[in-house]
Amino acid sequence: YLGAVYAKLFPERVRRLALDSAVDPDGVWYDSNLAQDYAFEDRHRAFLAWVAKNDAVYGLGADPATVEGAWSRMRAAVAAEPAGKTVGAAELEDTFLPGGYYDGYWPRLATAFAAYAKDGESGPLVAAYRALAESDASGDNGYSVYTAVQCRDAAWPREWNQWRADTWRVHAKAPFLAWNNAWYNAPCASWPVPSLTPPDVTNTKLPPTLILQATGDAATPYEGAVSLHRKLRGSSLVVEEGGGNHGVTLGGNACLDRHLARYLADGTVPRGSGSGEADATCAALPEPKPAAAKGAAPDASERAAGQALHGLLPRRG
Template identity: 70%
Template sequence: AAAPPTPAPPRAFAGPCGDRYGDVLPYTDTLGSARDVAAIRAALGAEKINYFGYSYGTYLGAVYAKLHPDRVRRLVLDSVVGPDDVWYDANLNQDLAFNDRHRAFLAWVAEHDAAYGLGTDPERVEAAWYAMRTALAKKPAGGKVGASELEDTYLPGGYYNGYWPYLAEAFAAYAVDDDAGPLVEAYEDFGALDAAGDNGYSVYTAVQCRDASWPRDWDEWRDDSWGLYGKAPFMVWNNTWYNAPCAFWPARSRQPVDVANRELPPALLFQATGDAATPYEGGVAAHRLLRGSGLVVEDGSGNHGITLSGNACLDEHLAAYLADGTVPRGDGGTADAVCPALPDPEPLQSKAASTSSRGSALHGLLGFRG
């Protein structure tokens, strides 16, 4: 593959951001947000808070709990950020995990060859997907879906397998039927949502770049990215460019907060074994650092944000904890309780599935983007 362009785009983003908002950037980080939570609690006159966080929200909750362990009544962390990896290493770990999850999607497509006609061999289906990416780099579908947009479109499938049937139909329409229309529609439903979130991206970048030190030498980014690309080509460079402004960020970075906590009441953690956005090891690490916590694992799942999504086993543990503080206690293994994953979805019965159902499913899910 050809080398990516010089890092002018991230430098061009970081510089003007510092010029316009340099007075607030030193205060835009997770520690500042945790102090905001403390101020809200005090304003409401509440002695203690009940905190329920998904994805990035798990790190915010852990930081708040570190500052104010005596102010926590219940703490639920679902799909847990690895507290030892904030944030550069976390993104490298995501590259590997999202590639694995994308391959799981392609294997699912192969299992349903009768619906999609792409073959029963996962490796051949994978080759067809990358051939589609190569073709789109030369001739974007509908003049708008090139290789980068394709990755943005298929990234949500790494968060939630409920999108797989829609993504598979778009893939098959392009690769088998030579019809780019469904792929453009899928981009508008899934990929363009992230591309349109300028304010959300600005806040994301400001927090991530301030929270922890990032390499300032662009050669280190390039070497790490190329080192992973051969093993995990799905989103390495997409993810690198997404976070690249941190290499040039105008606000000085702080050291990550050490969230290890021996004073906190028992917390309850939920983690899927195949989670791509917050890989499984992060949940295990947080469980170790938060003394007295319980870890509930959804075995065989790769979804992100797993409670209140139809798995009764998970939700029973959640309800018991919220009601009276019950935390499962295991037998000394990594997990204190294990729930089997829900079955993967089936192909759509009709290709006329509504766009509105896709959009409502996506809304609010992608809180921590890789």
């Protein structure tokens, strides 16, 4: 979004503009967060289906509905008595939320899930929370920056009754994140600084730009990339078909990386036939392999991805 707005204000300064996992410019920011809730629900259910597919390892059921039932019971249990006196319902959601950004976390999360749901062991769940969700001083600072930007960028509803009604409506279909996301963004309901008016980022003055997007991205849903593609005249949209991670380049997908490298080298962009939304498609990377060791430490690839996510990506918005 920052790149799209900058390009609108200073098109003469843009030589290359590659946007990986695009924000819907028409949704900033209240509507975008509601849209996220549905997208994260789909991604959470994809995780539950993956756990069911690997029932031989995790033993939580071969049917996604059975695994979802185990998840709901786990959430109710930690809401009543936090696991290890640390992980309650909100912490549980925060722990599993990174799995919506990056499926490389799924084996670790599934291991912690199974240990608690089957054996009542809190250790792996607490360890996952410490590694993936617990905030430190840098996290607090990041949240301060996040709210300062989000709450200032655009107007948010000032009536809490609207937040409540919208969130309950979303919760009926997408309970995984709905209220967690509402509380996370709640400071914007009473932000003391007047909001700005988001610019129309429609742009006809740019050289060809490149948008790269996974169809199952939860943080910035696919429809936003399509909207931005239409607004940036001459842009090209490269789609990772069936992918669900957020931030899809430089993560092992050679097809996507080739498009990015060619574009950065000489400005080359793919051009579709005009019959579809995408100018080019790439197959998604394979799903992660399960890991059976309880409390297993993350491997090198998981650590690297985690550092990239926590260092570069906002937790919401």
